[in-house]
Amino acid sequence: MKNLPDKTVERLSQYRRALLVCLADNKMHIFSHELAGLIHITPVQVRRDIILIGYSGTLRKGYDVRELVSLIGKIIDTEEGLRACIVGVGNLGRAIIRYFKDKRTKLVITAAFDTNPEKVKCVFSGVRCYPIEQLESVIREQDISIAILTVPGEVAASVAETLEKAGIRGIINYTPTPLNVSEKIYLGEYDMITSLEKAAYFVKNNRGE
Amino acid sequence: MKNLPDKTVERLSQYRRALLVCLADNKMHIFSHELAGLIHITPVQVRRDIILIGYSGTLRKGYDVRELVSLIGKIIDTEEGLRACIVGVGNLGRAIIRYFKDKRTKLVITAAFDTNPEKVKCVFSGVRCYPIEQLESVIREQDISIAILTVPGEVAASVAETLEKAGIRGIINYTPTPLNVSEKIYLGEYDMITSLEKAAYFVKNNRGE
DNA sequence: AATAAACTGTTAATGAAATAACAATACAAA
DNA sequence: TTTGTATTGTTATTTCATTAACAGTTTATT
Ligand SMILES: NC(=O)c1ccc[n+]([C@@H]2O[C@H](COP(=O)([O-])OP(=O)(O)OC[C@H]3O[C@@H](n4cnc5c(N)ncnc54)[C@H](O)[C@@H]3O)[C@@H](O)[C@H]2O)c1
Ligand SMILES: NC(=O)c1ccc[n+]([C@@H]2O[C@H](COP(=O)([O-])OP(=O)(O)OC[C@H]3O[C@@H](n4cnc5c(N)ncnc54)[C@H](O)[C@@H]3O)[C@@H](O)[C@H]2O)c1
Numbered sequence: 001m002k003n004l005p006d007k008t009v010e011r012l013s014q015y016r017r018a019l020l021v022c023l024a025d026n027k028m029h030i031f032s033h034e035l036a037g038l039i040h041i042t043p044v045q046v047r048r049d050i051i052l053i054g055y056s057g058t059l060r061k062g063y064d065v066r067e068l069v070s071l072i073g074k075i076i077d078t079e080e081g082l083r084a085c086i087v088g089v090g091n092l093g094r095a096i097i098r099y100f101k102d103k104r105t106k107l108v109i110t111a112a113f114d115t116n117p118e119k120v121k122c123v124f125s126g127v128r129c130y131p132i133e134q135l136e137s138v139i140r141e142q143d144i145s146i147a148i149l150t151v152p153g154e155v156a157a158s159v160a161e162t163l164e165k166a167g168i169r170g171i172i173n174y175t176p177t178p179l180n181v182s183e184k185i186y187l188g189e190y191d192m193i194t195s196l197e198k199a200a201y202f203v204k205n206n207r208g209e
Numbered sequence: 210m211k212n213l214p215d216k217t218v219e220r221l222s223q224y225r226r227a228l229l230v231c232l233a234d235n236k237m238h239i240f241s242h243e244l245a246g247l248i249h250i251t252p253v254q255v256r257r258d259i260i261l262i263g264y265s266g267t268l269r270k271g272y273d274v275r276e277l278v279s280l281i282g283k284i285i286d287t288e289e290g291l292r293a294c295i296v297g298v299g300n301l302g303r304a305i306i307r308y309f310k311d312k313r314t315k316l317v318i319t320a321a322f323d324t325n326p327e328k329v330k331c332v333f334s335g336v337r338c339y340p341i342e343q344l345e346s347v348i349r350e351q352d353i354s355i356a357i358l359t360v361p362g363e364v365a366a367s368v369a370e371t372l373e374k375a376g377i378r379g380i381i382n383y384t385p386t387p388l389n390v391s392e393k394i395y396l397g398e399y400d401m402i403t404s405l406e407k408a409a410y411f412v413k414n415n416r417g418e
Numbered sequence: 419a420a421t422a423a424a425c426t427g428t429t430a431a432t433g434a435a436a437t438a439a440c441a442a443t444a445c446a447a448a
Numbered sequence: 449t450t451t452g453t454a455t456t457g458t459t460a461t462t463t464c465a466t467t468a469a470c471a472g473t474t475t476a477t478t
Contacts, residue, residue: 003414006407007465013406017385031425036228039387040396043425051427059474060425076410084405091211091304092289096401098300099385103402107409110450142308146405172401172406176226176308178248186411187249189403192305192310192381196293196355198215200316201285202395203354205212216435232429240455253437256456268456 004075008049014039014071022065031062054176057083077106083144086112087159088151089119089129090173110142132146132159136166146170146186153177214282217258223248225281231274240271268382286315294355295321296368297360298328298338301383305357307334319351341368345375355379362386 004012005096018038022030025195032050033043050056050063055071056064056208073192084100089112093195100109112129114120120131138144147163149156156175163171163181181187227247231239241259242252259265259272262278266272288417293309295302298321309318321338323329329340339347347353356377360368365384372380372390379395382388390396 003294003416005464009407009410010403012398013403017400017402018387031378033425040398042467045465047426048428048466049465055425059427059472060423061344061424061474076406078409078413082409082412086235091300091307095300095304099401102403106408107405146408148405156342170412172404172408178227186408186416188408189249190404191223191226191398192308193226194222194379195399196309196316196357197285198218198398199314199355199381199395200287200291201213201218203291204285207212207395214434242455251437252455254435257436257458260457268442268458269446269454271455272445 004052008052009076011039011041011049011070012053012076016045016076017070019072020066020070024071028065029062030065030068032057034062038086068112071090073106077104081106081108082146083142083150084110084112084146085109085139085144086127086150087114087132087135087163088149088150089114089116089122090150090152093150095146096122097127101125101127102126109148111138111139111144111173132162135162139163139168141167146172148172148174148178150174213261214319217261220248220250220254220258220283221262221281221285224255225278225285228274228278228281232278237274238271239277240253241266242350249361253400282315286313290315290317291315291355292319292351293357294318294348294351294353295336295357295359296323296341296344297358297371298323298325298331298333302357302359303333305359306336310334310336318357320353322346341371341405344371348375348377350370353377355381357381357383358388361381 015035018035032046036043036046046073053075055068063069082147084107086097086109097109097112109127111126113132113135114129115132119129122129144170145188148169149159151159153176156177157179157194158179160171160179164185167183171179171181172190173187174190178189181188220256224244226238227244241255245255262280262284264277273328276357286342293316295318302321306321318336318359321333321336322341322344323338323342328338331338339394354377356367356372357378358368360379365382368386369380369390373394379388380388381397381399383399385397385400388396
């Protein structure tokens with residue numbers, strides 16, 4: 001499959017989240033306008049995305065939810081699954097560990113790291129916390145591809161360097177410190193202040209979404 | 210000032226974050242390529258954004274950091290400041306409260322809400338937690354414009370409804386439940402699973418950022 | 419049958435965002 | 449001076465994303 005647009009990839013993830021809720025409700029088919037409504041976009045966009053991934057629905061019946069979920073899985077997930085780790089088990093790190101627990105089978109948080117001796121060896125929502133010194137060895141042993149960075153901002157850069165040496169392939173940075181890593185590594189930076197300031201700007205200017 | 214593009218608004222927030230670090234380092238001028246490097250974009254884009262907000266630098270000297278910070282403030286912030294609240298003081302809620310503490314003067318978290326009697330009346334990083342029953346009155350009294358939603362997914366929709374009744378103008382939803390609120394209300398939905406799955410997709414396909 | 423309604427799928431048009439190309443100018447060095 | 453260099457600011461172009469328009473199908477209804 002050719003490279004999908006960035007935005008489509010994001011929406012596929014959202015579609016799947018919504019579709020899994022449908023499945024849980026025993027809803028087996030869904031129309032483009034229903035799916036669109038669930039995530040606040042237009043039906044046309046849903047259909048375009050779906051065409052883009054090479055699926056098609058049946059007229060007057062909509063899309064088969066299970067098939068669509070499975071196809072999105074084929075695109076986003078890997079056969080063998082990917083493993084992720086949390087670096088920095090503070091409030092945010094723990095929140096994320098707990099949130100991910102049992103959410104996905106092909107994308108699992110398998111390890112956490114911290115410097116605090118009290119946290120090391122603890123198990124948080126089923127995830128073992130290792131001392132930061134073992135970061136490299138654990139990442140290699142467990143074949144962890146993605147790291148979620150929730151350490152204090154001051155140490156983010158040095159931790160990122162260690163992650164790079166350990167052969168990590170993607171970093172999600174929740175730290176306020178922007179990182180500089182090799183081009184080869186996928187880097188996602190998320191700062192809640194930006195989210196909130198964006199909201200503030202739109203509220204100030206009386207613009208809805 | 211005319212309505213700025215969405216993306217520009219986001220970048221302005223990022224610029225300011227970076228610029229504040231510069232100021233703290235006593236760096237008084239900055240070139241477009243320096244600022245660009247700090248947030249991984251191109252110098253041209255920085256210059257375009259800056260032109261868009263009606264500022265101009267001086268040749269061979271770059272942009273005046275303080276002036277730029279102040280101008281971005283004029284755009285994003287309001288004179289009197291905006292207030293925000295946290296609804297749901299769990300791990301995530303506490304992490305956010307702590308993170309925002311003392312970060313901005315014009316955008317402040319002034320209240321938190323929870324149903325848990327043990328949390329009510331507690332003060333988290335300087336922010337008082339009120340019982341959810343007082344949500345409406347506190348929002349009106351303190352003139353809170355933005356709510357950050359970090360309650361369990363199951364109650365998100367009903368809390369959002371209460372927020373709407375209380376006259377909230379923006380909601381930032383970290384809950385996995387997509388919300389349906391009036392068009393008038395700014396709504397930002399952020400799901401970490403989407404961020405992680407996006408990372409997984411790009412890692413799988415060996416594409417960097 | 420014929421007609422209407424409800425969808426999907428596709429192509430065309432528009433709009434937004436990013437990039438490229440380059441003109442203009444200040445400063446430094448020769 | 450003159451020339452070269454670094455940097456901003458502007459316009460043009462390209463790319464990407466969204467929306468609009470509509471053609472085509474299936475089903476239900478008369
Ligand atoms: N992006 C956002 O929106 C957002 C929101 C909240 C917090 N944050 C940031 O996320 C980070 C974590 O926030 P928090 O509230 O959980 O902080 P926290 O202080 O509770 O947690 C940080 C954890 O990192 C550990 N740590 C310190 N140095 C370490 C190192 N070198 N290696 C490994 N672990 C180390 C600490 O022991 C602690 O457990 C901070 O940088 C904070 O600014 C970001
Ligand atoms: N978007 C993300 O990336 C992300 C990441 C982690 C967690 N989450 C979500 O954020 C939410 C909070 O996560 P958490 O780990 O902090 O959970 P948590 O269970 O620790 O916190 C939830 C808090 O909400 C309170 N609460 C429950 N019902 C309430 C109500 N009706 N009104 C007000 N408060 C109420 C609880 O008492 C608790 O304090 C969950 O929905 C979780 O799925 C999202």
